[in-house]
Amino acid sequence: MKKRKLEIAVISDVHLGTHGCSADELLTYLSSIDPQMLILNGEIIDAQFFKENTTPLAHLNVINKIASMVSKGTKVFYITGGLDDMSSDSTITAFEGIKFCEKLVLNLNGKKTWFFHGDILNTPLPHLRWIAKLGSPGYKMLYAINTGAKWLFKNYKKEKYLIFGKMKKNKEAGLKYILDFERAVSVLAIENDVDCVVCGHTHQPKKQYVETSKGSTLYLNSGDWLKNMTALEYSFNRWKLYRYRNDKLTPFFADVVLKDMDMSQLIASVGQKAS
Numbered sequence: 001m002k003k004r005k006l007e008i009a010v011i012s013d014v015h016l017g018t019h020g021c022s023a024d025e026l027l028t029y030l031s032s033i034d035p036q037m038l039i040l041n042g043e044i045i046d047a048q049f050f051k052e053n054t055t056p057l058a059h060l061n062v063i064n065k066i067a068s069m070v071s072k073g074t075k076v077f078y079i080t081g082g083l084d085d086m087s088s089d090s091t092i093t094a095f096e097g098i099k100f101c102e103k104l105v106l107n108l109n110g111k112k113t114w115f116f117h118g119d120i121l122n123t124p125l126p127h128l129r130w131i132a133k134l135g136s137p138g139y140k141m142l143y144a145i146n147t148g149a150k151w152l153f154k155n156y157k158k159e160k161y162l163i164f165g166k167m168k169k170n171k172e173a174g175l176k177y178i179l180d181f182e183r184a185v186s187v188l189a190i191e192n193d194v195d196c197v198v199c200g201h202t203h204q205p206k207k208q209y210v211e212t213s214k215g216s217t218l219y220l221n222s223g224d225w226l227k228n229m230t231a232l233e234y235s236f237n238r239w240k241l242y243r244y245r246n247d248k249l250t251p252f253f254a255d256v257v258l259k260d261m262d263m264s265q266l267i268a269s270v271g272q273k274a275s
Helices: 023-031 057-071 126-134 136-155 163-169 171-191 263-271
Strands: 004-011 033-041 075-079 099-101 104-108 111-115 196-199 206-212 215-221 230-235 238-243
Touching: 023 033, 023 057, 033 057, 033 196, 057 075, 171 196, 171 206, 171 215, 206 238, 215 238
Parallel strands: 004 033, 033 075, 075 099, 111 196, 196 215
Antiparallel strands: 004 230, 104 111, 206 215, 230 238
């Protein structure tokens, strides 16, 4: 079956290793497209759950599929999120050829497009968000502060500051957080002269234009592969929000036989940072 050719595909919040991950559906989706670039926009692997003898085969097949796409010429960027638990310069056997980064900025048809996961604005020290308005130096400073704060919270066994926890405890407060997050990201993009900002983190797929007195930006969120099963696609100078349930017009299947591999070695190489 012929694949859909795309310039860019973006997925985020897959959470490989967790029971809620829709790995089979994601594998079907990845097998249906032929992108020039694939952007993994954070929390693809939930490192704390990705362990030997507990990770389903379907989850490992997703990793193998991405590796296969790399070998066939797709440029793949892995933007790390809070649960990925790996440094930007990690060399992981299973992801050979993939570039790890904290954020990515591309010029798409003359439009400055900023990709980052978004959890950096979910810092336990939210009053410091204004630092990111300083541009690239401010972003790096906030990233360092946020990383240090997370380390302290982790080592002192404080409750993780996650949007899922907010939603479970208080749905209304969780929805307000999401709206506040979308607004904060959009304002930050406008103040840094970014035409389009692409996030994950909230698990809420979204495409909307935001305008303030200082300008406007296109806010995009790729959603997740737990509940929504969504992705972002870019071709012909426009963005589309792909919804697996609605846009899968015909069934796609893995187009190649996944090669035999040493699963124990694969799991160990991916999960080594989680220990």
